[in-house]
Amino acid sequence: MQPGGERVDGPAALPPEYSGAHAMLQARDLWLTVPARPGAVNTQHGQAEGSLHIVRGASLDLQAGVSLGIVGPSGSGKTSLLMLLAGLERPSRGSVRIDGTDLAGLTEDQRAQFRGRSIGIVFQSFHLIPSMTALENVAIPLELTGRADASRRAAEALEQVGLSHRLDHRPGQLSGGEQQRVALARAFAPGPRLLLADEPTGNLDLETGGRVADLMFALQRERGTTLVLITHDPALAARCNRVLAVSDGHLSEPVR
Numbered sequence: 001m002q003p004g005g006e007r008v009d010g011p012a013a014l015p016p017e018y019s020g021a022h023a024m025l026q027a028r029d030l031w032l033t034v035p036a037r038p039g040a041v042n043t044q045h046g047q048a049e050g051s052l053h054i055v056r057g058a059s060l061d062l063q064a065g066v067s068l069g070i071v072g073p074s075g076s077g078k079t080s081l082l083m084l085l086a087g088l089e090r091p092s093r094g095s096v097r098i099d100g101t102d103l104a105g106l107t108e109d110q111r112a113q114f115r116g117r118s119i120g121i122v123f124q125s126f127h128l129i130p131s132m133t134a135l136e137n138v139a140i141p142l143e144l145t146g147r148a149d150a151s152r153r154a155a156e157a158l159e160q161v162g163l164s165h166r167l168d169h170r171p172g173q174l175s176g177g178e179q180q181r182v183a184l185a186r187a188f189a190p191g192p193r194l195l196l197a198d199e200p201t202g203n204l205d206l207e208t209g210g211r212v213a214d215l216m217f218a219l220q221r222e223r224g225t226t227l228v229l230i231t232h233d234p235a236l237a238a239r240c241n242r243v244l245a246v247s248d249g250h251l252s253e254p255v256r
């Protein structure tokens with residue numbers, strides 16, 4: 001990683017507060033270091049036993065409304081990096097600022113509230129609550145952030161992903177593509193400034209995955225949401241404004 005991190009510029013018509021030096025998402029020298037198993041020799045990075053550096057000095061600046069694809073081999077640290085950006089993991093070193101808020105300055109509860117309002121997350125395996133209907137799954141984050149009209153907004157969000165005829169279906173009664181569309185509705189419904197997507201098409205066949213990706217990019221552009229997309233698929237990553245690669249915990253320009 002170059003000193004100062006990777007700068008990813010936004011589209012031409014950015015609001016003034018997010019142009020220039022004001023990055024919407026700013027990660028600085030992020031490290032995630034965990035203890036290696038007692039007695040285990042850490043050969044992964046050729047270093048002494050005792051600690052495992054899963055993310056190693058990742059930095060980036062991302063302007064509002066920009067999409068960034070992150071590629072890299074299995075086990076290289078992509079999901080771990082995303083967890084740091086979401087504030088779901090605490091960095092061992094470094095900082096994450098989103099819309100000017102330093103995640104380290106928030107308590108656990110404040111971070112959860114902040115995430116609920118400002119960050120949408122989409123996972124490979126959907127992570128819907130099986131006992132709840134599509135409508136309830138989408139309404140939950142809205143209720144948690146205190147929206148009085150959660151149910152109406154959830155219904156609108158499901159309509160926007162073409163699922164107004166599936167409001168009362170539980171995840172087990174939905175196809176994989178439909179479940180991921182529910183997950184997209186859930187992620188976008190609170191109007192997040194940042195969407196973090198971890199292999200959102202990884203559990204879907206090519207055609208269904210393509211349709212889910214089309215929908216995700218359409219919503220992202222329409223809402224001006226900043227997107228960080230993790231994927232194994234170079235073609236999907238290439239749909240983003242910019243692509244970076246993770247290798248052995250390092251973030252860098254991908255090798256072409």
Ligand SMILES: Nc1ncnc2c1ncn2[C@@H]1O[C@H](COP(=O)(O)OP(=O)(O)OP(=O)(O)O)[C@@H](O)[C@H]1O
Binds near residue numbers: 073074075076080
């Ligand atoms: N809390 C943890 N403790 C120990 N090792 C961990 C922890 N979290 C992740 N790892 C290890 O760090 C490495 C990176 O994991 P990560 O899930 O970030 O990779 P990835 O690039 O997302 O992989 P994949 O593409 O297969 O999902 C893996 O070897 C994983 O086993």
